[in-house]
Amino acid sequence: MPSLRDLGEFEVLRRLAAARPTPAGTRVDAGDDAAVLRAQPGRDLVVTTDAFVEGRHYPAAVLAPAVLGARLALANLSDLAAMAASPRWALLSMGVRPEHDADDLVRLEAGLAAALSAEGAGIVGGNLAGVEGPEWFSLTLIGEVEPGRAWTRSGARPGDLIGVTGSPGRAAAGLRLLRQIGDASTVEDLVPVVDAWRSPACRVRAALDLARIGGATAAIDISDGFSGDLARLCEASGVGAQIDATAWPPDASLERAAGRLGVSVEELRFGPGDDYELLLALDPAEWSAQAQHPGVTIVGRFTEAPGVLTIRTADGGERALPAGGFDHFGG
């Protein structure tokens, strides 16, 4: 278990580079001053960056290095999924303590590279800096999309359906369980919600399938929480939204987790959380006319009232949607 201090920066970088596959379209790899990449002719680039800070975005020592790496990949892949883009290349910038186990760092990058590789992407460069305080890992992900085919947040129209992938709320439940009861959260009936936070599903393929099917008018990933990100999409599109409380698929794991945590399913589902799921605006005529994607649940409809978000309950009543997303500096 040599530390980074034992090996030195350049030897660590050499080991990291040797342990990962070189993705397609790479002309010059990370061993030079910069990487040289060849995109497919005629494609636009789609770029995003997201970072995890120890203690803030992940409780120290709860995640195995490879799982943390995969999760960072997923956070960035989710942004490209929300643009209907194909992931290609990534750069990993890290701040790690000198006593960090070099083998653990190789495992972290291997987990990250494997998660990228499953979606056709890979690491082509990075930076390794020493820190004394909390460690951090910042990924930049580059993808491609056909010109004019990227989804944005601004295309939703009144009457469009609101679709969502997965079962939002699980990640928030999983993280709370990990924080409150630690290892006990691996008891069998709670594994799905803990895994939803720890090892989220990737929605890139669902997004690319949906983009082929057509009918999506806008998209956002709900990595800050369903209500907060729905509000952002509504703001960008100049519309409102009405959510149907009865339209959500039953989720026994989420209900059990809510019971265990002493909170409502709604608080988990609509409040702050980092589900890497997609929220979509779908043209209702196109959606009903064609092969509907099985991974998408229709949970409401966009309305003409800008910024007004409501929820219609089983008894026919309508009230304001519980609001709020995650703010890294808020209380």
Next chain:
Amino acid sequence: MPSLRDLGEFEVLRRLAAARPTPAGTRVDAGDDAAVLRAQPGRDLVVTTDAFVEGRHYPAAVLAPAVLGARLALANLSDLAAMAASPRWALLSMGVRPEHDADDLVRLEAGLAAALSAEGAGIVGGNLAGVEGPEWFSLTLIGEVEPGRAWTRSGARPGDLIGVTGSPGRAAAGLRLLRQIGDASTVEDLVPVVDAWRSPACRVRAALDLARIGGATAAIDISDGFSGDLARLCEASGVGAQIDATAWPPDASLERAAGRLGVSVEELRFGPGDDYELLLALDPAEWSAQAQHPGVTIVGRFTEAPGVLTIRTADGGERALPAGGFDHFGG
């Protein structure tokens, strides 16, 4: 002077985005899940990432925010210069304390954006995370180059000339002066070396000019120190190098700084330091036959002895080149 905690993450991101120009070729800006960019047809991409950590890469409170931002831009621009690439787009990932002044953060990003803009590039996205320990700023820079025209580290041949831009050693002297005597380092006769560290010159245009002229067979930036980076280029190319001690241009500022610090000019020139200058391998026939670039000094020649780096002194003697570059985890 509102803090990030006062304003919240999304308002800070909004202010940052509003304060910066949108670079050419941007189809969808940072307000969405990802940015959409259009490269020039037929160009390869060149990508790099470099980060500054408070206390490690810059002494806290020595640099004004705009100067720190510009310096981070320069560190990344230098990597693209070493590939003869044209900078286009950047993403800034940051870890900042909640009590950080939001206006200072806007100033930092403005300084960064201005330095990029001077070279035809701009910021298209980023990420803002909260940290409790040292702050950090990680930039990813994307550029373009004609296919097959990027310089690498591996093309130097025995007999090629060794060229260098600027006057290596100044940055190391400047940082040491700032650390040892603080404000006194702004005394007039030392300003050039302090500025070489604080506000380095950008070599992107020199690189693009040289690429047009032709004759360069390899390049590297010497951001870890002349000897260390020369050794890396020699390793990648399978060659050695002989430096001519008498070939360097006189540098009165560097000599004054060395005297003040009680070290030799050679220690500053060849040792660890972060000059963002270019080290080039140049075909001797092409170099002598054509318009030579005025910003490049020929300081030696590559040899057939792999990994052997020597310096030839004024008295005709030859000895090993003082070695070593900066290691972020080394002693």
